[in-house]
Amino acid sequence: MKKTSTSILVLALAAMSLASCSQDEPAAVNRGRAIDFRSAMSSRATEINNGNLTDINVAAFMGDQLFFPVMEYTKGSDGFFTSSTEYYWPGDNSELSFYAYAPANPGGTVNITPDAKTMADFSPAENIADQIDFVTAYATGTKDANETAGVPLTFNHQLAQIEIQAKTANDVYTYKVSGVRIGEPVSKGSFDFATSAWTEGTDKAIYTETYDDAKTLTADAVNVMGEGGNAMILPQQLTAWDPTGDGSNTAQGAYLAIKLQITTTETGVQVYPFPSNGDCQWAAIPIDTKLEAGKKYIYTLDLTHGAGYVDPHDPVPGTPVLGGPIKFTVDVVDWVDTPSDLPMTTK
Numbered sequence: 001m002k003k004t005s006t007s008i009l010v011l012a013l014a015a016m017s018l019a020s021c022s023q024d025e026p027a028a029v030n031r032g033r034a035i036d037f038r039s040a041m042s043s044r045a046t047e048i049n050n051g052n053l054t055d056i057n058v059a060a061f062m063g064d065q066l067f068f069p070v071m072e073y074t075k076g077s078d079g080f081f082t083s084s085t086e087y088y089w090p091g092d093n094s095e096l097s098f099y100a101y102a103p104a105n106p107g108g109t110v111n112i113t114p115d116a117k118t119m120a121d122f123s124p125a126e127n128i129a130d131q132i133d134f135v136t137a138y139a140t141g142t143k144d145a146n147e148t149a150g151v152p153l154t155f156n157h158q159l160a161q162i163e164i165q166a167k168t169a170n171d172v173y174t175y176k177v178s179g180v181r182i183g184e185p186v187s188k189g190s191f192d193f194a195t196s197a198w199t200e201g202t203d204k205a206i207y208t209e210t211y212d213d214a215k216t217l218t219a220d221a222v223n224v225m226g227e228g229g230n231a232m233i234l235p236q237q238l239t240a241w242d243p244t245g246d247g248s249n250t251a252q253g254a255y256l257a258i259k260l261q262i263t264t265t266e267t268g269v270q271v272y273p274f275p276s277n278g279d280c281q282w283a284a285i286p287i288d289t290k291l292e293a294g295k296k297y298i299y300t301l302d303l304t305h306g307a308g309y310v311d312p313h314d315p316v317p318g319t320p321v322l323g324g325p326i327k328f329t330v331d332v333v334d335w336v337d338t339p340s341d342l343p344m345t346t347k
Helices: 009-018
Strands: 029-034 037-041 055-062 065-075 088-090 096-102 109-112 117-122 135-141 151-157 160-167 173-186 189-192 197-200 204-216 231-233 255-264 270-272 281-286 296-302
Touching: 037 055, 055 151, 065 109, 096 151, 160 173, 160 255, 173 231, 173 281, 204 231, 255 296
Parallel strands: 037 151, 160 296
Antiparallel strands: 029 088, 055 065, 055 096, 096 135, 109 117, 117 189, 135 151, 160 231, 173 204, 173 255, 189 197, 255 270, 255 281
């Protein structure tokens, strides 16, 4: 966001008085401490936190009028967030309201004006490692209450965070994971800063992260997201993929997948991917979670007794990765007597 011009509040008020009726008295200008902020995070998702939040964007209103447009505020050594363009508190103790967000470029088009307070066409990056958190805050303040203490801004996470873990207690096979995929959630929406509500679009996406250093699963669950961190996606009600009725997923149902290789532990024979399909392939499971803003969802995939279905975008989609346990029926054939007479004569 570009900063406003360097003229401070006293000049802005002077311009306002020129346009007013002659009998109107301009608001008194406080030439004390400039408007600044103190920030805090209110939920458990950790992509943006108190430690790494160093820059925020803020717009201010006096009633229905825009007091100052979106400006960047930076954290100083004293813990306060200040801007190089200094706006001062109205000396008559008029209340100001503030809309704040971070990061500066969250991925949509921000428009905070008297007519609209929205971010349009927000869409998380398809590569999970490139996804970013999005936090917002709203507060009011006055000269008497906040000139010295600063305006406290409590930021809320407006996306849902997803972490995928995996484990197996089956030591007959060796399971190696080298990627994760979140399939077909709604990928675009608009946000209302005034209500903290999302309006979902209809576009969907597949979010992916792969890595070279495959993780071998054990009975203890391990994070399989890779170095890129957890996913950040739009809050929404997911509609699950139907692997048996719609294997290729024409309905764009939601699923989780891991990039998987399964071999027999003792002999090293590759069980999955099926031998003609390379060294590793996606194995998926449908999900229908209601994802809410500010919540972290930890999915633990347990491969002890199965490994899901072939991903909708891989060969033979919807096919179970593993069948049931190998078992036998046994029928013992009865002995058949075959008589043979042998003479015991000697010569």
